[in-house]
Amino acid sequence: MAKLSPLEIEKLKNNLKDKGYKLTPQRRAVLDIIINNEGKHLTVEELYDLVKVECPEIGLATVYRTVQLLDELGVISKLDLNDGLSRYELVHENEHHQHHHLICTSCGKVIEVEGDLLDELEESIEGKYHFLIKNHSVKFYGICSECRKKL
Template sequence: METRIQSIKKALQDAKYKLTPQREVTVRVLLENEEEHLTAENIFMMVKDKYPDIGLATVYRTLELLSELRIVEKIHFGDNVSRYDLYKEGSAHFHHHLVCTNCGFVEEIEEYLLREVEEKIRKEYQFEITDNKLIFNGICRRCRTDIEGKDD
């Protein structure tokens, strides 16, 4: 975790920002919950446990800054709630998600699936893609098993 903190600190410094105590505790909460897709309110409640004097506006500003610097990605799964997800260190692209429309379970796809599509767009449209993200909506295996079990 400390290596990631130092990497994020450097990214902030390169952009002429400091890793303030408020920003650091927010980053630590994101790192500690990297497998989750937390809302700003979720993050705020966890940060508040560690840094009681912090305000919700400070957490929002920190998340927006981290998003602008491409340290975190603000994502939407079609439920009108913004969630925050850390970019994987050293990754050229954001990862993709499978979202169960039945139970809300979210699974990440680390494999990069769009090379051929990006190459076609680059050639046919002379468009240089800098990033992309896919969200596949459907029914997860647990819900499918439950649904199929009820059909019997």
């Protein structure tokens, strides 16, 4: 996955400004940690632990509010892996849907599946049910290659 480009950062700043917010140093620190840890699907608490290293004065409530704001703005999206935790990942402009995930039930590893594999299925469903699909989320649960070697 690619990091946010300078153009995407500028759009984010403008999006925040249009909604009456600023890209404060604290918000920027949270966003930087999300960008630098892309693909890790971090929880708010994990984000807080990482941001605190770079920005020691930041509070957990600030991280929660920043994550909520970035989610509302569509910069990040919440990912539920059925483990009782909310995790977050970057959303890129060129993504039409959330990408798919492979979740290892042994070690908990999350692998992102590149490409949208459901275009034909979506078209079929839209035609059959006259339903406009805006997004979908697919998670496959199983055993990753490293855990399979241990079996």
